[in-house]
Amino acid sequence: MPTILTSVRAFQRLDSRGKPTVQVEVETKDGKFRAIVPSGASKGDYEAIELRDGGEAYGGAGVRQAVQNVREVIGPALLDRRYDLEIGLKEIDSFMIALDGSPDKSDLGANAILGVSMACARACAAAKKIPLYDFLAGELQSSPHRYIVPVPFFNVLNGGVHSGNTMTFQEFMIAPTGAASIAQGIQWASEVYQALKSIIIKEFGKVATGIGDEGGFAPPITQPSEALDLIMAAVKAAGHEGKIKIGIDPASSEFFDDGYYDLGFKSDKPKKLTSTELADLYRALVDKYPVVLLEDPFAQDDWESWKYFHVVSKLHNVELVGDDLLATNIMRIEKAAEADACDSLLLKVNQIGTVSEALAATERAYELGWSVFVSHRSGETTDDFIADLAVGIGCGHLKAGAPCRGERVAKYNRLMDIEEELQAKKIGSSYAGKSFRYAHSQAKSE
Template identity: 30%
Template sequence: MSRSVSCLSEEDQEFDEIKNAAAAFYRANRVPEELERALGELFFQNPEDVHGYLANYFTKLSSQPLISRLNGKEVYDSRGQLCAEAEVFCMICNKEKRMSSAAISSHLGQKDPFLDWQAKSEERVYHVKTAVHWIVEPLNKMLKEQNPCDQSDVDQKLSNFFMARHQEEKEIKEKEESHSTSEQEVEVPSSPPEKKKEKKTDKKKKGSSEKPFCPAEPPEPLLPGCLAIGSVSLAVAKSGAQIKGMPLYKYIRALKNPEDQARFHIPVSLVTLLSCGKTSPGKLNLLEEVILIPNAGQQVKQVLNSPTTPLIITMTTQLQKEMMRIMSTSSKAGVTQAILSDSGVLPVNFDRPEQALDLITEACNNLALELGTEIHLAMNCAGPDLMDYTKEKYEIAAGVHKSPDELVAMYQTLISKYTAVVALIDPLRREDREQWEKLSSVIGQSCVLLSDKTNKPQAPPLPGVTGHILKHINEITVSDLISVTSELQGSVLLGTTSNESCDDDSLSDIAVGLGLDYVKLGGLASAERMTKYNRLVSIEEELAQQGILVSKEQHSPPLFTETEEEVV
């Protein structure tokens, strides 16, 4: 039935204009037959949704979204400290759209809580301001018109930029050192350094009777602004996932292994129970954290709702409450000590490590939890931070020092007495390689050794270490995480830092996407930490609904496996 132009309504005229425009577009661009069939279906079967149909179809024909600009902002983390946030904007259908943002933790490598807080604060501000400058100036220009879905190319550009700045900083320092050395050579000493010679001979005599003390390895130089690299990399990855229309964990899995999208497992969540480190009120420095390790395969929220196995989060909360009750009613500890910190960890006023382990044991007995069967423990010893270089010994408690060999003997005693402890994290400095090997031999397979590889990812492996801890900080890109987790021998555990960033739940997606066996999210408190736990719950439920959640029987994590199999 033909239409008369004179009797056409405004709506019909608009319809014909769209049809004519589509036909013109077809003739000019030689659109394939699929579009011709689609237009025919539209005009004769779906005239009521002309605009929506055309918009959806032609959107698919638009150009690939490209990064239009980056923006950097100063934001605050969970502890009120400055952090740099990166925002990614892309051009989509000729319009600029804010795609995503990311702010990773700013780890400055300073763990000493007694350093001048004002100096640390000023240094952090300088790092963050430099990072924001990098984002809005050089990185913005470098990544403009870049495809946000090409993660490897973006990360390569970011790494090259970082290495160039690192080399510039190195050359500047070398020039300054050479200049200062040349000035010192001009000065002629008034008298020969006789006392220095005497000290050297004394050291030689001392070394003849005792084992030589291995000095500390030089710290990795931290380049101001480096956290801009990791923040931009993660923001670009989140943008790519949004463009591809998939969750971040599936996008990261596709980057790591494009052919492996049918099998996912949830990492075992290691939950921090209590702290005895330097920031705690007691004299004990040795145990920075005591960590709860659920049995492998135990779900975060128990999607299957098993009535026999307690939920990880519920179980941990009950255990912490029972420990607080014990401490509050004990004559040895005041009520003021039984309070969770802002990180969800119970700081305890202890002098010996046995006191912390006895507290957990008593709480488990009161709750009818079988410690060593239903749950296990890990001790984050923070050994590298305990060395007193003036005495060349570890200060495990205020005024209590032990040599590396004495510390190994103490660990052996603790492991033999508390069999539920199945992991030691950083029990010694990296420099004490002989003691690492000795410790591995004396504790056998009843306990594994874990080492933090974050600051020295390229360092040679330590003797006896079967697992590694990584943190997404500073200049580490998403591609770096993929590469390191693929190359490291043994199990890899992704951990959180003490300063939570504003990028709340990405750590959970990264851990699942990388296919890691364990993830350490900290204590059960603060919105930032609980967002990560809740994200794991959401991913777990989503995978279960899709039927691609791997069960414990199909995937058994390599660490602690033998211990768990013995009690089954």
């Protein structure tokens, strides 16, 4: 007897910034399955379009129309089709894409479509009587031969549009690559985070321990070297020198204007750099600090700068991640591959709008020999879907914010749950550790 949807419901709820988002609940004979959609602050121009109501309620950010589209358009159409969830998710997602009919999901709303897609993924896993990560692995053609629990990249210092300080770069992340397990890695990161808090209090006072959108501290600093010096001091104070690496997401599209990168865009003192000067700054940081990953170091359409710096990043063995550049979109991935502009995909499911399309983007990145880096959004929810996603696709690393705030911690707690579950079942698995960039290819070749 097939497992079919018997109910599709939607509601307006809140994300971590107190802004409305879409919650979807689907029902089958196996029970009810829920998903809540995240939203970004620094959004690229090539992302799928989330539907917002406009008007006065919630400052125009309401999602009543998207909710209505689930209730009155998507839901009834899916119930009428009677898809067998044991077959998988691709047919459902393809049907919703066709039902929307626009190139960017702006008709029904990517937030409406994604909520249904994520909830249906959970229902599909239940229909097969397997965990979500196991189901997602099965939907990927190049699923690894054993499970890889990813290295978490914790955003411990916030800047850019995620905070109120004058730091231009958006994220400074720590990655416990030297740990033996996700549980140990999270412990180390938490210890560094608490040490960082103490150092900030000592240097700037308690008032400076306010946090940004993703839970990282936002002290009154401006220069990236100041942020990195604070992190290195915290790593040393926590006793984890040599075991922690660093990732940086400048989110440079936010401060690119008229051919220049303005490092003073958050202050009244412009500091405009050419792309070559900015590249020199990155190179100096990579030479001085244990930086292993750079995300969006240049603007989303500054292709020549990406191409130039990709050569530099290879020489320094730094992963070059495309976020706004790629937007989890296969067409953008193909363009970047042709230009040899980067070697890693930042995977944000809500950038493309369905789980199946995110998996297809993952598949293509792996075919190109790239890494895949799973990511949350700054406007997050307590939904822990991306933890299962990172394990299912064997990507080796994930970022979900600081070890602080419930919507961030939910992902890290879920990863520890998965690790314990895999160990209890004696299923072949390992922590990605120092091999995080190449975890998928190594697991697949075994």
